[in-house]
Amino acid sequence: MSTARTRAVRLTRWGGPPVVTEVARPVPTGEEVLIQVEAAGLCRSDLHVIDAPAGSLPYRTPFTLGHETAGRVAARGPRAAGPAIGERVVVYGPWGCGSCARCAAGAENYCDRRAALDADRAGTGVGLGRDGGMADWLLVPSGRLLVPVGELSAVQAAPLSDAGLTAYHAVATVRSAIGEGASVVVLGIGGLGHLAVQILRATTPAQVLSVDVREEALALADQCGAHFGTLLRPDSTAVLRRLTGGVGAVAVLDFVGSNASLDLATGVLRAGGELAMVGSDGGEVTVRKPGALPPGTRISLPFWGTLPELEQVVALARGGALRVEVERFALSRALEAIEGLRSGGVRGRAVLVPD
Structure with a gap:
């Protein structure tokens, strides 16, 4: 047969x-x-x-x-x-x-x-x-x-x-830190990032701030409910910190994982904040006391x-x-x-x- x-x-x-x-x-x-x-x-x-x-x-x-x-x-x-x-x-x-x-x-x-x-x-x-x-x-x-x-x-x-589940799991790792009026930065509005924006809006009271290198990606973030979007530029850290009242974001979800995205993540994160590293684009962050990470930072590596x-x-x-x-x-x-x-x-x- x-x-x-x-x-x-x-x-x-x-x-x-x-x-x-x-x-x-x-x-x-x-x-x-x-x-x-x-x-x-x-x-x-x-x-x-x-x-x-x-x-x-x-x-x-x-x-x-x-x-x-x-x-x-x-x-x-x-x-x-x-x-x-x-x-x-x-x-x-x-x-x-x-x-x-x-x-x-x-x-x-x-x-x-x-x-x-x-x-x-x-x-x-x-x-x-x-x-x-x-x-x-x-x-x-x-x-x-x-x-x-x-x-x-x-x-x-x-x-x-994967895109939905990994984004949901990443949000879940930081959800306990997100109170009323808290700001969360989403780096990379691709297959996972645009879903993370929607999940944050549906399940948390966060102010959602989006970052990407593409204008069309920021337009997608806007469609998904992000409160603000900016291109990745030299002044992005300052812009995002101003939007958080100068204290920084309670959480950053990095769906890129490059050196540039991690530099922005550590620059915008508030003391005692949560950094979820999801992307795998070869970037590195050094954990050291004292160091570039804000004091009290908690880092997670969500997988699926x-x-x-x-x-x-x-x-x-x-x-x-x-x-x-x-x-x-x-x-x-x-x-x-x-x-x-x-x-x-x-x-x-x-x-x-x-x-």
Whole structure:
């Protein structure tokens, strides 16, 4: 009997471009669930994976890219639990061991056995060492990793699993510091940053101040509810501090992570403030006493988010408080979408859809 073939965007070798190719259609066994993919998001993390030198990531090639996936449950293994066949879902991306205390609480992004999984080169999750959603079909290890989305469109749902979830988790790390009248600075209004602006407006009383190097990004921040936006300039620190009454921001969410963004972050942060470093653009901040960081600074390095947080993000989106700015590409145009993202030509989130 012949094996059904299906398309997938695969990373076949380190340092080489991905390829759109054919693979065998997966068949679920045990607790596995097969998803018919309706949309798959694309982000800068994919570029980091694509461009990674051999040996720098604990993954084995080849594997299918795509860590933001929404679709419909098509088949289930005999021991599968969770959403029924036909139900529309978004896939929770970080896949841990599934059994440690963190995983049992839905925090597979901080799996206690992550180091052992990395040593086994088992992958960080969907599309990160494990076959991902830039394909017609996706095999998920367990129904526990699926969140129902109801009638929310797949194009809106897919980016929630990383762009929405990571932004929500970053806000959650600083939320306790945000009282009435507090100012929060969002650096980088891209796929994550524009959602962070909306999440801050929906879940906190913050005055939201946005920063980017692109006028169109500031326009997007304005559409998302930011109270003020400025281009990254030599006087940005002074401008932002004036807007906070001279005391500085209680929190900075840095979705860029460059030296320039971190310099601005440390310059605008108030004493006892919160710095959430989300972006991975190679910047460094020195922790030293005394040093450039304001006294009492708390630094967090948010990674993805928890399963309960993804459920909360989906609820915000279904309730109309969260909307992803997307640019659609057919799956067959995946390589074009990747290059558009690399060149900075994508507004919001690039999303691949079947064609």
